[in-house]
Ligand SMILES: Nc1ncnc2c1ncn2[C@@H]1O[C@H](COP(=O)(O)OP(=O)(O)OP(=O)(O)O)[C@@H](O)[C@H]1O
C-alpha cells in the first residue's frame with residue numbers, strides 16, 4: 001500500500017504532524033510542573049546517592065593527588081596505599097638514568113598505632129615520611145615551616161583526622177605542640193596540615209624521612225615503600241613508564257598518578273560494601289521516578305481513553321497511539337533533567353563543604369543519570385501503554 | 398476482487414461499497430453469550446444514503462462499528478470497500494479506517510487541540526495529505542469548518558464549544574478527508590433543526606459529488622426524507638423499510 005519511505009520524507013512528515021504529545025503535556029501547565037518536579041526529585045535522589053558513593057571513593061585519592069611527581073615506583077605486589085610493601089631504594093635510583101627524568105625522591109609510608117592520650121585508646125595512623133630537600137608530597141603547610149620537622153620526634157597532623165585521635169588540633173593551636181606515642185615511641189605534633197583521611201586509617205601524619213625510621217625501627221635502612229619520579233617539563237609520563245618497564249626488575253612496577261588513583265579506588269570498591277548500599281539507594285531513586293512517571297502517564301491514558309480510541313478509529317495505528325505516550329515520557333525525561341542537574345550541583349557544593357568528601361559533578365555522571373532517567377521514563381511509559389495497546393476502539397462507543 | 402454486480406434500485410450496475418451477508422454477532426457478557434445481530438444482509442451502493450433506525454439496544458451501533466472495521470466480524474461475510482473483514486488482520490482494519498469517516502454518538506474530540514487541529518487530525522492520517530504540508534491541510538480543514546458553520550470558531554478548544562458545536566467539529570473531522578464511506582451514529586442528535594438540516598445537506602453533497610456511501614443511524618424523523626433507503630433493526634434482525 002504505502003511504498004517504503006526514505007528517511008528524509010518520513011522525517012518531514014513527522015514535522016508536519018500536530019505534535020500531539022507536546023500539546024498534551026503542555027495543555028495543563030500546573031500538572032506538567034508537578035510531573036517535572038516529581039521526576040526531578042527522583043533524579044536528585046539518584047545524583048545524591050551517586051555523589052556520596054563517588055565522593056566516598058574519590059576521597060581515597062586525596063594523598064595520591066598530593067604526590068609531587070608524575071610517576072611512582074611501587075612494589076610489584078602493591079595493592080593500596082598503607083600496606084607496607086618494601087623495595088630497595090637502589091631500584092628507584094635506576095630511574096635517574098632514563099631520559100626525561102629530572103629527579104627521584106623516596107616516599108615512606110607506614111601504618112602505626114596512635115595513642116589517644118585522653119582515653120588511652122589506640123587508633124590507626126597512616127604516616128608519610130618525606131625528605132625535606134625534595135618532599136614526595138606537596139604539603140604547603142610544611143613548605144612554609146619546614147623547621148617544625150627538625151626535632152627527631154616531630155610530626156605534622158592532618159586536621160581532617162577523625163575526632164577519636166583526641167583534641168590534637170586545639171592543643172597544637174593553643175600550646176604549639178601535642179605529645180603522645182606511636183606504638184610506644186614518643187611522638188610530638190608540632191604542625192598541622194589539611195589533606196583528608198582515607199579508609200586506611202583514622203589519622204594522617206607526615207614526618208621527615210629520618211624521623212620515619214624512628215617509628216619503624218624494624219625496617220631496613222635501604223627499604224622504601226614508594227618512589228616518586230619527577231620528569232622534565234613536557235615529557236610524556238607514559239613514554240618514560242614504558243622505558244622503565246622495559247628494564248626494571250619485576251619486583252617493582254611503575255604507575256602514573258591517574259593509574260595509582262584508579263588502583264586505589266578499585267581496591268576500596270572491592271573491599272568495602274558502600275557501593276552496594278549506595279547502589280540500592282540509586283535503585284530506590286529510580287523506583288520512585290518510575291512510579292511517578294507511571295502514575296502520571298497511566299492516569300493520562302485512562303483519562304483520555306475515548307480520545308485514543310477515536311484516533312485508532314480514524315485510522316491511526318497502535319504504534320502511533322503508543323508513540324504519543326512514549327514521546328510524553330521522553331519529554332518529561334528531558335524537561336526534568338535540567339532542573340535536577342542544577343539542584344544537584346547545589347547539593348554537591350553543600351555536601352563537599354559540609355562533609356569534606358570529594359563530591360564533584362562529572363560529565364560522565366551527568367550523562368549516566370540522563371540515561372537512567374531516559375530509561376526510567378520510557379520504561380514506565382511503555383508499561384503505562386498496556387491498556388492502549390489492547391484498546392479496541394469499538395468498546396468505547 | 399470480483400465483487401458481484403448487482404442492480405441498484407434505480408437501475409445502476411455497480412459494485413456495492415458495503416456488502417454484508419449472513420452476519421451474526423454476539424457479545425461475551427460475564428461468560429454468557431449474548432447474541433446481538435442475527436443473519437444481517439445489507440448492500441450499500443456508491444452515492445447512496447441509508448438510514449438505520451431501531452429501538453435502543455437493538456444493535457445499531459454494533460452494526461455500524463462492524464461496518465467501519467472497528468469490531469472484528471466473527472461469522473458470515475463482511476466486505477467493505479473491497480476487503481473482506483471476516484477474521485481480518487489488524488493492519489487491514491487500520492487501512493480501512495483511513496478510508497472511512499466515522500461520526501460517533503460521543504464526539505470524542507481531543508481536549509488539548511483546537512477545533513481546527515482536531516479536524517486536521519482526519520487529514521494527517523493520510524500520507525498524501527501530510528506531503529502537501531500544513532498550510533494546505535489547514536486550508537482544507539478550515540473550509541470544512543466553514544461548511545458546518547464554525548469558521549469563526551476554528552481556534553477554540555473543545556471545552557469552550559457547545560455540545561452541538563463539538564458535534565459539528567466531529568462531523569467536519571469525519572468528512573475532511575472525503576471518505577468513500579461515511580458512518581454516522583446519531584449525527585444530528587445534539588443539533589437544532591437548522592444545523593441538523595445543514596449537516597444532512599452536506600451528507601447529500603458528499604454522496605452526490607464523490608459517490609460516497611453513507612450509513613446513518615438516527616431517530617430524527619425530520620431527516621428521514623434525506624435517505625435513499627431506510628432499514629430498520631429490530632432485536633438484531635434487519636427489516637427493509639420504504
Ligand atoms: N461491549 C459490549 N459488551 C456486551 N454487550 C454489549 C456491548 N456493546 C453493546 N452491547 C449490548 O448489545 C446490544 C446492542 O447495543 P448497541 O449499542 O448496538 O445498541 P444501539 O442500537 O446502538 O442502541 P442505542 O440506540 O441506545 O444507541 C445492547 O443490548 C447492549 O447492551
Ligand SMILES: [Mg+2]
Pocket residue numbers: 457458459502582
Ligand atoms: Mg447506539
